[in-house]
Amino acid sequence: MDKNMTYEKELSFQADRRRAGVKFINIISDLWYDKSIELVFFRNQLIDRNVSDIINLHEYANAFVGKPISVFDSVEIAAAIASLDLPPSKLDIGKLAYEFHLEHDQYNDAKSFVIAKLKDAKESKEIQPKNVVLYGFGRIGRLLARELMSKTGKGSQLRLRAIVTRDKNDATTLEKRASLLRHDSIHGDFQGSVIADVENNALIINGTTVHIITANAPEDIDYTTYGIEDALIIDNTGAFTDEKALARHLTSKGAHKVLLTAPGKGVPNIVHGVNQNEYNPDTVDIFSAASCTTNAITPVLKAIEDTLGVVKGHLETIHAYTNDQNLTDNMHKKYRRGRAAGLNMVITETGAGSAVAKALPSLAGKLTSNAIRVPVPNGSLVVLTLEVNKQTSVEDINAIMRKYALEGELVEQIKYSVNNELVSSDIIGTSAPSIYDSNATIVSADGKNIVLYIWYDNEYGYSHQVIRLAKYIAKVRRFNYY
Template sequence: MTVNDDSFTNWKNREEIAESMIPIIGKLHRERDVTVLLHSRSLVNKSVVSILKTHRFARQIAGEELSVTETLPFLQALTTLDLGPSQIDIAMLAETYRSDDRGLSVEEFTAEAVAGATGDDKIERREPRDVVLYGFGRIGRLVARLLIEKAGSGNGLRLRAVVVRQGGEQDIVKRASLLRRDSIHGQFQGTITVDEANSKIIANGNEIKVIYANDPSEVDYTAYGIKDAILIDNTGKWRDREGLSKHLRPGIDKVVLTAPGKGDVPNVVHGVNHDTIKPDEQILSCASCTTNAIVPPLKAMADEYGVLRGHVETVHSFTNDQNLLDNYHNSDRRGRSAPLNMVITETGAASAVAKALPDLQAKITGSSIRVPVPDVSIAILNLQLARETSREEVLDYLRNVSLTSPLMRQIDFTSAPDAVSNDFIGSRHASIVDAGATKVEGDNAILYLWYDNEFGYSCQVIRVVQHVSGVEYPTYPAPVV
């Protein structure tokens, strides 16, 4: 047998193992609201090759590839337990088991590691929470995809309606088409049909009512059977408390804005300050994509090294508020053609840091350049630290933060020397540390942080909505604080 035959046989064996994992992962998700993760990446609804690639990706952050032969026993052990709603990272189970010297079996170790999700300690399933999307643009449609994907057993978030202004003929058909196919993020994973007579889009069995309105005051959501819903405003038209309060109509309990809030509206970056949301707070903001990209690594660096001052330069993909070709615009430079120019513009991300990290005394400044790519941006975070360090120490620290800390869903890490922006389309993290580009000299550290300013941000929005809805389930093994 040749070496090539050995490699192919090994691949086929791993394919078979990954194939056997799929029904286990699906059953845990549908019947028990358990999301199986691998280094904080969900394995739910993933193909055989996706599962294998996710295992292989571990070498970019952990230094070596993780084998399905290592993780399968832990997945099988989970099926023997009386699990409640939770997220369980089988990569963390495998790696912590490897360093455990007590001689426990895989079954014993797994039962101990996820004890908080079993027996009397487990969380009981909650009733589904209604969600309404106000606006159905770039972020609205990605949030819709995520809500449909996460429907699971039906006991979490449930997208009930989308509110838009009436367009022309076949409005609902065209909106369904935009949900079905996306030039950047690809095709919707599932089936979409349109019920024009009842003004509904049915996506993977989820019936989504399309409500036409020009203003929040025109809608009574209880007329559609919607109650205690969380409304996600994707328009950005209203950004202060007074304007967003217009959404607090019959059937709506809370309003979440997908843009930086103004005035006393709390700006929330999940993973950093989401636990400060008051239970009775009805209006909040998820800040901006750039704020979500820089605040988690800024917090991580401040916690370990202290930060005296910093500057963030964002090289940002163009957005719909720019012009396709030169035309009038209220902004000084954004009127120039987005796909043909680099455009210097402003960013509110630096000033928003103070809202998300009020204890950070460092002055953070910021600026932005829009560039001719349709998605994925990079933030260059230049920090003066409170103590000297080395590049190796910073990279080891940030790698561990991405693997085992409470920020592991926000911060990703890559050591790929050939990575470019397109490689991060579809990333579910708020930002990805580029190890190869990182520069450290004495007390100065420069971090290069990739982020999918559409999809990664949408994932952060969903995490905030899950938190305020009470369906954000704990992760096991527990992250290292």
């Protein structure tokens, strides 16, 4: 074929594909804002994505599942979903398109396929929106605010109503808080509007009022004066970490439940996807979302424990520096952390090894752990060295992890990477707390010792785990199809 003709055909195909991408984006938006139906693509968010993002996600899917899923397939499935009367839902259109490829000969068309797959949606219980208060407004608090406000939709799930800070909020401070929410050196600009409402001491985020409350102690706050009832208080200050201290939140009028964004003492430590169902939010008032590292390793460890069995192991987390460290050499209560964070690799401790046992009791006493803080502002890596019960291979482990990433209870938690050039900056903005590096796995000659490399965005991925747990506690989890 003439090369010019080939090139023209390629251009035509790309134009068709991008037009389909635009149509896909329109359907995604209509479903979200009109019906509170959220479409994701192998757990990757689709709301507010551009056409190039959509095309790239389909390229990833081709490599991940080994089936050519095109944007045209996604449009067909999305249109079928839009034609149905479904309750508020979260649907993985990548998984649906993949299954349609496998089972298309069993159905007359995409609509009959979708009807069969989503037949249980009608039986889902009606959910009541839950008010949320962020107690603290640091790194995690601001990411939670961004995500909650960008995914408010029709307000049928979590509603951010207030943010509590200990510092006084005058005009200057309020504008500074607004600016920190708008701009982030790591995660980029917030894709929305943030206005400081000085007169009402509030931030107007995407046109919605979020009250800014100044308080030195939880007991000082009456949320009902702001029209807030039965609120879930998400404490991201790090100041209260045990049951007694966290229970102080429950003395505030209008407070209902408490979620700590750090490891907690005397309260359930939850890694969502692994052990949340062991604790009933009807009877438990205070929860902990554990740590970012615990959320990164526990889903992968569960997959290995369930399939190969863990004899013992060690985890070393190569962790981004945090606000706890010093910018330049200075006094610090902990060894080594006083040295300049941006200039040094710093050996320190992590409790993640023992914390895993709170979610997976079968691993109690089997893991040791340590940490190295390194000069990157975000994006971390766990090197997981394990002795396993069953003889295995790299191919076997990859097959296990691919299965867990595609189906089952951990699909939101495990992302399977096929990128042979993956580095820490690539994983920034990944909503899954565990990113399995399939090209880095090592297995010993006898097949009993393995080394796994698990990446994680220690801010963004963890924040999404917090929100998943918040939805469970608030009982606003929609029907989902993963």
